[in-house]
Amino acid sequence: MAHALKGIFPPHAGGGSGLAAKVRTLLPTMTRSMQRVAETVAGDPAGCAQLTVTALAQRTGTSEATVVRTARLLGYPGYRDLRLALAAFAAQQAAGAPAAVTADIAVDDPLADVVAKLAHDEQQTLADTADGLDIGQLDAAVTVLATARRTDVYGVGASALVAQDLVQKLLRIGLVAHAHSDPHLAVTTAVQLRAGDVAVAISHSGSTTDVIEPLRVAFDHGATTLAITARTDAAVAQYADHVLTTSTARESELRPAAMSSRTGQLLVVDCLFIGVAQRTYDHAAPALSASYEALAHRHRSR
Structure with a gap:
């Protein structure tokens, strides 16, 4: 779950970075069903921005109430506000904003990649x-x-x-x-x-x-x-x-x-x-x- 959230919302992504930060911070306090909603939103923000609360509940195998509770836990008054944040991020991505680097480091990564990944992770932290x-x-x-x-x-x-x-x-x-x-x-x-x-x-x-x-x-x-x-x-x-x-x-x-x-x-x-x-x-x-x-x-x- 945590791996799926890395690099999804780059810094200054029109609300996306704030959402990603909240997800990472609040993840340990979420129920498993709420985690599924957060994981789905993080994995496909543009797609989820097009879904109604009923459709997202069906896609995640949860309930509408769970979707709304997840949105509120993340700091949004309701699901509509979460959709707006996702839509803003999706629009920036479509305009050509660079994708964020993931901070996962492989044992065979070149040192240049290690430096880039660590620098990105430090900045995000x-x-x-x-x-x-x-x-x-x-x-x-x-x-x-x-x-x-x-x-x-x-x-x-x-x-x-x-x-x-x-x-x-x-x-x-x-x-x-x-x-x-x-x-x-x-x-x-x-x-x-x-x-x-x-x-x-x-x-x-x-x-x-x-x-x-x-x-x-x-x-x-x-x-x-x-x-x-x-x-x-x-x-x-x-x-x-x-x-x-x-x-x-x-x-x-x-x-x-x-x-x-x-x-x-x-x-x-x-x-x-x-x-x-x-x-x-x-x-x-x-x-x-x-x-x-x-x-x-x-x-x-x-």
Whole structure:
């Protein structure tokens, strides 16, 4: 199913890219019958744009109610609005818009193809994440980070690298921040957090126990909690005051989900950092200058 959705809607395709992003993000929450509707729409947008709700239900072996529920889950008021989006995309395709590249990488692909496919996939991940990011949640997260007494960030595996990136950025603008990839240390430090502190959990799946547990402890002790994950209904979200979502990773044999998911996570981290730097500019600008100067002096003295 996920493979069928790759490359169907290229970026800036008159509503098609937004639809594809929503399908990829919401696919795990769909029933099997709704997935059939989404798969059919993704596989033949021009054909489906010509179908009535009854005809699409018959084609997918579902019901009219399922078709309408799928359209609404994808963010359209009704099936008519979904048809209009599909028609707009089909018209652009007919006008000669280039077909999108799929990001599947074969073991015998030339390196030039590998570069092109990875670049396309990275661009799509960034576009999907930006399209789905809740600006209200982002603004709230920036506010609490900018005023936090200290910030602890939890992540394991690839997400640990993203956690370190966020912490390094906050340190460069003079804020107190710590990254924890050791689950035992994460829990023991989470116990010390209080109101005025912030805890951030980074997990693409949102089900990583070693990330959920310290966030739960921080939440129970009164800290403000943030989660960066691909799903708002993920297990980690139940202990998060604010949830920032990334796009659903497109996984292949030669490219694990961890690689793709990190791209979206790093975009969210950059958005948080710029937002915090803007809010704390009078303090952040001198801190950044001091850190640049210290690093430059270190390189000059070698």
